[in-house]
Amino acid sequence: MEDEKKEGSALTRRSLLINTGKIALGAAGLVAATAGGMGLLSKAEAKGGTTEKWPWPYVKLDPQKTADIAYEEWYRIFCGGAVISSVFSQLREKVGEPYKSFPVDGFIFLKGGISGWGTICGSNAGANIVTNLILGPPIAGSDDGMMMGSEIMQWYSDASMPIYAPKVPKTKGEMPKSRADSPLCHVSVGKWMKAANKDLKSPERKDRCARVTASMAYHLVELLNAWKDGKYQTKGTFPSAAYGINAQSNCMECHSTNVPSPPTAMK
């Protein structure tokens, strides 16, 4: 973790603004090449995009209301989009910019673990987008946004899901629960399908994912509110520091007993 922080900041210092074709900082002012010729940019634009100032303004939200929105939004824009929308749609009203400028509906593709590929569960991806955009990325001065996202993935992996129970459920009957032990859609959905004996296209599987999405939105707002109150102490880690490779913790689930050792620096 400490090494990773050092790596990030060292790389940032070394390569900041080199050859990116974006901005030339001159003593006489801030000048950039544009398609139409040379033009003066405002200081805000010169730092990058107009929304790249962190943290973004946040007001505390109600976790239950946010979860209720996420549940309904799943049936419009699925897991990742719904988590983002559940938070940003409220902040568009309560705060305005930069939330109005963020293209929430563009993130529908997070569904099914990125377009049905079963990689990261979209509710994890959406939550990471929210924490990193509100708290800010590491180069803005704090790792808290990234670590809150990492903490959420561990929480998701450990939880018996879904936690959220809708007031007006889309499906009737008891909702089976399962523990993913992974942030991946394929593993999470697969274990639930086995536990529930329901296929991917069943109304129950869809409603399970809508409820997982709402569960995520609820917990996400709990953490954001704690951060707003100055009480957030991250439980997040950067797993590669422990494993010597970017990884989740359930090694044996894929590797069985034959977990490979990564090459070490001395080799």
Added chain:
Amino acid sequence: MEDEKKEGSALTRRSLLINTGKIALGAAGLVAATAGGMGLLSKAEAKGGTTEKWPWPYVKLDPQKTADIAYEEWYRIFCGGAVISSVFSQLREKVGEPYKSFPVDGFIFLKGGISGWGTICGSNAGANIVTNLILGPPIAGSDDGMMMGSEIMQWYSDASMPIYAPKVPKTKGEMPKSRADSPLCHVSVGKWMKAANKDLKSPERKDRCARVTASMAYHLVELLNAWKDGKYQTKGTFPSAAYGINAQSNCMECHSTNVPSPPTAMK
């Protein structure tokens, strides 16, 4: 695929604007509840965010220049951020909005497969963000953005990486290549580390990921340019339609010969 499309559009119709707390469409005009009371919104805002109109304006970019930018940007904001920046930084200059409003630097967390967890490779995640934001999400009228992202993940999985060779490389010597057969960071990086016998923190591993990022940026712009010319015919698929679960195609790599069958609709 066809079923998936039907599912999406049916869900969209059914739940559009229900209980999202965002917008009420009345015969008298567009009215929304805001934190400060009731107010009139512009038509653009009423549709959602101000940037949620697709496709986003695109002008053709030079693949080689884009790859060169991505390579340098990796050393500032890592794989996912660098892919987004390599395209959007040029479009900020050539087009302006909505690219100036998009918080590129907020996506540093895509590194290491989302904060070091080894899930989707950030260059895949970044490329998917770019294709879905430029071409638009499925509810904007076309699946092409999502399918271009899916096509890119298959291309990434099949390619002997890295393809890109920098003019001024950060590391000397021959760069080993490997085939991931997966869009996941853990699998992709792990296979390369094994092939190269280099550890995660080595300059060579970092430079390998910078070159993969540049390779991705190059191909991404090739596809975007073809789309701009009206010549894009997607090779992308939505894998769950074939597998009955959100999945990648290398089942035996984790499951060995014991690949489980998902529950079927008749059970």
